[in-house]
Amino acid sequence: MKITCAFKYELYVDETRRAALSRNAGCRRFVFNKALDIQNERKEKGEKLLTYNELAHELVLWKKQPETAFLREAMSQPLQQTLRDLDHAISDSFRPMSDPARKGWPKFKAKDIGDGFRIPQFEQEHIDDANGRVKLPKIGWVRYRKTRPIAFPSADGTLVPGVVKQIHIKKDCGHWFVNFTTEFEIEAPDMKELDVGIDVGVVHAVTTSDGEFFDLDTAKIRSIEGRIAVLKRKLSLNQESRQKLAKLGRAEPFDKKQPSRKRRRLKERIQNLYRKIRCIRQDFYRKTAHALAQEYGCAYVEDLKVKNMTASAKGTVENPGKNVKQKSGLNRVILRVGFYGLHHEIEWQFLKAGGVVIAVDPRGTSITCPHCQTRDKRNRPTQAIFKCINKSCNFESNADVVGALNVLKKGRTGPSAHDKKHIAHVVSVGEQGFRPEDSTPSTGTSLSPRDRAA
Numbered sequence: 001m002k003i004t005c006a007f008k009y010e011l012y013v014d015e016t017r018r019a020a021l022s023r024n025a026g027c028r029r030f031v032f033n034k035a036l037d038i039q040n041e042r043k044e045k046g047e048k049l050l051t052y053n054e055l056a057h058e059l060v061l062w063k064k065q066p067e068t069a070f071l072r073e074a075m076s077q078p079l080q081q082t083l084r085d086l087d088h089a090i091s092d093s094f095r096p097m098s099d100p101a102r103k104g105w106p107k108f109k110a111k112d113i114g115d116g117f118r119i120p121q122f123e124q125e126h127i128d129d130a131n132g133r134v135k136l137p138k139i140g141w142v143r144y145r146k147t148r149p150i151a152f153p154s155a156d157g158t159l160v161p162g163v164v165k166q167i168h169i170k171k172d173c174g175h176w177f178v179n180f181t182t183e184f185e186i187e188a189p190d191m192k193e194l195d196v197g198i199d200v201g202v203v204h205a206v207t208t209s210d211g212e213f214f215d216l217d218t219a220k221i222r223s224i225e226g227r228i229a230v231l232k233r234k235l236s237l238n239q240e241s242r243q244k245l246a247k248l249g250r251a252e253p254f255d256k257k258q259p260s261r262k263r264r265r266l267k268e269r270i271q272n273l274y275r276k277i278r279c280i281r282q283d284f285y286r287k288t289a290h291a292l293a294q295e296y297g298c299a300y301v302e303d304l305k306v307k308n309m310t311a312s313a314k315g316t317v318e319n320p321g322k323n324v325k326q327k328s329g330l331n332r333v334i335l336r337v338g339f340y341g342l343h344h345e346i347e348w349q350f351l352k353a354g355g356v357v358i359a360v361d362p363r364g365t366s367i368t369c370p371h372c373q374t375r376d377k378r379n380r381p382t383q384a385i386f387k388c389i390n391k392s393c394n395f396e397s398n399a400d401v402v403g404a405l406n407v408l409k410k411g412r413t414g415p416s417a418h419d420k421k422h423i424a425h426v427v428s429v430g431e432q433g434f435r436p437e438d439s440t441p442s443t444g445t446s447l448s449p450r451d452r453a454a
Contacts, residue, residue, distance in 0.1 A: 003352070004165070004183045005152065009132075009144040011169075011176040020139050021169060021176055025115040027074035031059060032082045033108045039090065052087040056080060075137045078117030116170035127164055127180070134167065134178055144178050152182075155189035155354070173271050189354030192297030197408025199365070199400050200302065200342060202333045203384065206288055207400035209408040214288045221277050221336055228273050235266045285342050289349035299350060300411030302403075303359035306340045358411055365406040371395045 013021065035055050042049055050058070059079060062068040071079065086106060095102035119137070126135035132146030151159035161184075168179035197209035206214035242260070245251035259267070292299060310331040315321030347357045368375040369388040378389045386399040 001188045002183060002185055003152065004181065005162075006168075007148075007150050007180045007182060008177055009146065009180075011178055012143045012145065013176055017139060017142055018176065021171070022115070024074045024078060024117055024169075025171065026111075027071055028078045028082045028117045029109045029111065029115070030068075031062075031071065031079050032086055034062070035083055035086055036106055036108060039086070049090065052084055055083045055087070059083065073138070075117070075119065077119050077121060077137070081118045081120065112171075114170075116168060118166060118168050120166040122167060124164065136167075136169070142178075150180055150182055152184040152186055154186055160184055160186050173275050174268065189352075191354050191356070192295070194296045195298035195300065195408070195411070196292065196296045197404040197406070197411060198292070198299055198301045198346070199403035199407055200304070200337070200339050201400050201403070202330075202337055204400050205284070205337050205342065206292075207398075207404050208292070209401070209404040211398075211401050213400070214284075214291075216284045216337055217280060218333075218336060221280060224273050224277055225336075228270055231266055231270050231273070235263065235270070238263050238266065281338055281341065285338075285345040286349070289342075289346040292346065293349035293353040293355055296350075297353075297355045298411075299346060299355065299357045300360050300407050301343060301346065301357060302362035302365060302407055304339055304343070304362055306334070309339075310334055360407055360410040360414060362407075365410070366399065366403045368402075368406050369393060369395050370402055370405040370409065 011017075011021075035050075035058070038055075038058070039049050059071075063071045089103065089106040092101060092103040093105045122137075127150075128134070128141075129146070129150050131143075133141050133143045135141050149159060150164065151161050154160050162182040164180045164182050166181045168181065170177050170179065199207045201207065204213045205216040238260070239254060242251055242254045246253045312331070313321035313324050313327035315324075321327070343357075350357050364375050367377050367379050369379060369386075369390065372388060372390050372393040372395070374388055374390045374393065376389055379386055380399055381387055382399075384399055386395075386397050386402040388395040
C-alpha cells in the first residue's frame with residue numbers, strides 16, 4: 001500500500017540564513033495579502049474574481065515594479081503556491097452550506113502566525129539525508145537536526161526508503177523547521193486478532209474495555225495555563241498603560257503592528273508556553289495510540305461531535321442559557337484533553353500497524369449496564385462510579401470502564417459488524433494516509449515527539 005508521512009526536523013540557521021528564511025516567508029505573506037486585497041475589491045464591486053493564472057500574471061508584473069521589486073529576491077515557487085492556496089480558499093468559501101469542506105472567506109495573514117513556505121518542485125539530490133542537510137533555492141545548503149532517517153519502519157523492523165514529494169519550511173516560536181512530505185510503498189501488515197472498546201473522558205483520557213487507563217498530565221497543563229493567564233494580564237496592562245501615556249503625550253500612540261520590546265517579549269513567552277502544552281498533548285497522543293495499535297487489531301471508538309459538545313451555553317438576550325459557568329468549565333476541560341486530535345492519532349497508528357478504527361454511536365454508552373442492559377441516568381450516582389439500579393443485577397464498576405465495555409459491545413453487535421471490520425481494513429490498506437503538521441482527518445505521520453517539536 002501507499003502511505004505518505006511528514007518528517008519534521010529543526011534547521012540549524014545562522015543570522016544570514018534566518019534573515020533569508022524570514023524574507024521569503026514575508027514575501028509570501030505580502031503576495032497573499034496583496035492578492036486578497038484585489039479579490040476583495042472586485043468582490044465589493046460585483047466584478048468577476050481573478051483566476052489563479054491571472055493572479056500569477058499579476059505576480060510577474062509586481063516583480064517588475066520598483067516598489068515591489070523586492071519580490072525578485074524571494075523563491076518563485078512559494079509565491080506561486082500562496083496564490084494557489086488563495087484560489088483554493090476562495091473556492092472553498094463558495095461550497096454549498098451542506099458541504100463540510102465549506103469555509104469562510106479568507107482573511108489577511110498576520111506576521112509571526114503560520115510563517116513559512118512550501119517548495120513542491122525540487123531535485124532529489126538537493127536532500128542529503130546521510131549528512132542531514134537540504135539545499136534551498138537562493139539560500140544554499142542548510143543543515144538540520146537529523147534525529148532519524150527519512151524512512152518508514154515496516155512491520156518486520158526494516159526501514160523502507162521513500163520519495164520526498166515536497167518540502168515545507170515553517171517557523172515556530174523563533175525556531176525554523178523543515179518538513180519532508182514523503183511517499184512510501186510498503187506491504188500491508190497483518191491485522192491482529194484482538195479488538196478493544198475505547199472510552200475517552202476528562203478524568204481518564206483513554207479507558208479500554210480491558211480496564212486499562214491512560215491519563216494525560218492535565219495538572220501540568222493547568223499550571224502552564226495559569227502562567228499564560230498571568231502573562232496575558234500583563235500584556236493587557238501594557239496596552240492600557242501605553243494608551244494612558246499616549247493621552248498625556250508622554251509616549252507614542254499604541255500600535256499592535258509596531259509593538260514595544262516588552263510587548264514582544266511577553267508574546268514570545270506566551271507562545272513558548274502554548275508550545276509546551278502542544279508538546280505534552282501530542283506526546284501523550286502518540287504514545288497511547290502506539291501502545292494500543294501494537295496490541296489490538298481493531299478499535300471501536302465513540303463517534304463524538306466535539307464541536308457540538310463544546311458549544312457555548314450562553315444563549316441570547318431573549319433566551320439566556322442555563323448553567324453557563326459550569327458548561328464553560330466543562331468545555332475547557334474537553335478541549336484541554338483534545339478528543340478530536342486523540343481520535344485521529346489512534347486512526348493513524350492503527351493504519352500503520354494494519355489495524356482499523358470503527359466509530360460507533362455514543363448514545364447511552366455511559367448510562368447502560370453492560371450486564372442487564374438497563375439504561376437509566378440513575379446508574380451513574382457519581383462521575384466515577386457506575387451502579388446498576390436493577391436489584392437483580394447490582395453490577396458496580398468504574399464508569400469509564402463501563403463506557404468502554406458498551407462501546408465494544410456496540411461495535412461487535414452492530415449491523416454487519418464483521419463486514420464493516422473487513423471493509424474498513426481493505427479501504428484503509430488501499431488508500432493513502434497523510435497528515436501534515438496542521439493535522440487533517442484520516443491522515444498521519446510516523447514521527448516521534450522529539451522529531452516533531454511543534
